[in-house]
Amino acid sequence: MAAEVQYQSVSWDYKKLDHEGLVAAGPLFKMKGHHGTVSQLGFPHCEIISSEKTPSLTVMHITGKTFEMLQPLRTSDTHVFLNITGFCEFGLAKKKQTEENSWVHALVLLFLNQPTLNILLLPRNVVLREVVEKRRKMTEPRIEIYVDTTSKCKLIPNEDYSLTCSSQKHRISPESAGFDDQPQEDYYPTFQVALTNLEPLDLYLNERRQNENGNVTKYDWQSYVNLQVYQNGGTRAESSLSSPYTPPGQDFFHKHKAALEARLGLLWPILSELQCCGVLNTHEREEVQSKESRTKQNQSLLFTLENKGGTAQEKFYRVLKKCDGCLVEDLERPHDYRTSAGYPSLLRDINNLTQQTAVC
Incomplete structure (x- = not known):
C-alpha cells in the first residue's frame, strides 16, 4: 500500500538542550504522515562507534515545548534506529563531553563558484541534498557547481585545521579555521581558494598540531581535484559553469533512482558483488536483506548508496551492468515519457518532491 511521509529539517532549541546537559548530534526533523504509516526510523549520525570516548x-522526541528522551532500538556505524508510533519532531542528541573531544566522521565538500573554490567542513550526517539546495539559493543568480571528490574523513570537533594546495598560484583564506560538528541552518565555507585558473589540484587538510620544528606532521584529508573538467576549451567561463562533468555511474544513479526503486529485481547477486568490491559491509548487506518487501529492500540499498557518494554509485553502476544488463540498457534507452501511461504519475511524483515543506 502506498503512503506519503513529509519531512523537513528545523532548528533545535539549543537553550533547552543546554539545560538538559545535551548537545545536538544531528539534524532535527519535523515529520508528517498518517498514523501507522511508519513503524521505525533510522537517524544518521557521525560518531565513531569503535572509539572508547564515544558518547x-x-x-x-519533541512535541511543542515537551522534550522526551527515547532510548534507541539499536545503533549501527551510520544510523540510530528507533521504533515509533506517531510523528512530530525527532533528532539525535548526546551528553556534553567534559574530556577532550574525540574524532567524528566528517565530510569535506567542494563547491566551485569561479573564480572561487568554496570548501565546507561538515559532519557526515548532514543531508547532502539540503546542503546543495541551500548553497544554490545563497549564491543565486551565479551558478555554483558541486565538485564531487573523496569527501569522507575523520575530524575533531572544535580543533583548528588549515588547508594547503599543491600550487602556490592560488590564495587560500583563512589560514586556519575550526571544525564545528553541530547542525547548521546555513552552510558557509570554512575555507576559500581564490583560483587563478582551472587546473588539477592536490588539496590537503591539516590538523594544526605541530612538531618541534613547527611543521605540520599529518594530513587528515587529501584529495586530487581535476578542475579542468569544468571548463569548455578554456575560453568561456560561463560554459564551464553551466556544464559540469558528471561521471556516468553517478549520472545514471540520480537520473534513474526512482525507477530503480521499483524495478530492481533479484538483489542477492547485486549485494554480493557490492560487498566483494567494498561498497557494502556485512552489516549493511544484512540491513538491506532484513527488510520485509522487495521495494523496501531496494529503498534501503539506494539510500545507503546515496549516502556513500559518487565512488559507491560508480561501482554500483558497474555491478548492475554485470548482474542486470537488460535493466540498465532499458533505462538508458531514450523514452518519450509524455506518451507513456505513467507520465501523469511521474509529474505528480516530481511535484511532491518539490513540496516537502509541510509542518506537523
Whole structure:
C-alpha cells in the first residue's frame, strides 16, 4: 500500500538542550504522515562507534515545548534506529563531553563558484541534498557547481585545521579555521581558494598540531581535484559553469533512482558483488536483506548508496551492468515519457518532491 511521509529539517532549541546537559548530534526533523504509516526510523549520525570516548546517543522526541528522551532500538556505524508510533519532531542528541573531544566522521565538500573554490567542513550526517539546495539559493543568480571528490574523513570537533594546495598560484583564506560538528541552518565555507585558473589540484587538510620544528606532521584529508573538467576549451567561463562533468555511474544513479526503486529485481547477486568490491559491509548487506518487501529492500540499498557518494554509485553502476544488463540498457534507452501511461504519475511524483515543506 502506498503512503506519503513529509519531512523537513528545523532548528533545535539549543537553550533547552543546554539545560538538559545535551548537545545536538544531528539534524532535527519535523515529520508528517498518517498514523501507522511508519513503524521505525533510522537517524544518521557521525560518531565513531569503535572509539572508547564515544558518547551515548539518544533520540529526542519533541512535541511543542515537551522534550522526551527515547532510548534507541539499536545503533549501527551510520544510523540510530528507533521504533515509533506517531510523528512530530525527532533528532539525535548526546551528553556534553567534559574530556577532550574525540574524532567524528566528517565530510569535506567542494563547491566551485569561479573564480572561487568554496570548501565546507561538515559532519557526515548532514543531508547532502539540503546542503546543495541551500548553497544554490545563497549564491543565486551565479551558478555554483558541486565538485564531487573523496569527501569522507575523520575530524575533531572544535580543533583548528588549515588547508594547503599543491600550487602556490592560488590564495587560500583563512589560514586556519575550526571544525564545528553541530547542525547548521546555513552552510558557509570554512575555507576559500581564490583560483587563478582551472587546473588539477592536490588539496590537503591539516590538523594544526605541530612538531618541534613547527611543521605540520599529518594530513587528515587529501584529495586530487581535476578542475579542468569544468571548463569548455578554456575560453568561456560561463560554459564551464553551466556544464559540469558528471561521471556516468553517478549520472545514471540520480537520473534513474526512482525507477530503480521499483524495478530492481533479484538483489542477492547485486549485494554480493557490492560487498566483494567494498561498497557494502556485512552489516549493511544484512540491513538491506532484513527488510520485509522487495521495494523496501531496494529503498534501503539506494539510500545507503546515496549516502556513500559518487565512488559507491560508480561501482554500483558497474555491478548492475554485470548482474542486470537488460535493466540498465532499458533505462538508458531514450523514452518519450509524455506518451507513456505513467507520465501523469511521474509529474505528480516530481511535484511532491518539490513540496516537502509541510509542518506537523
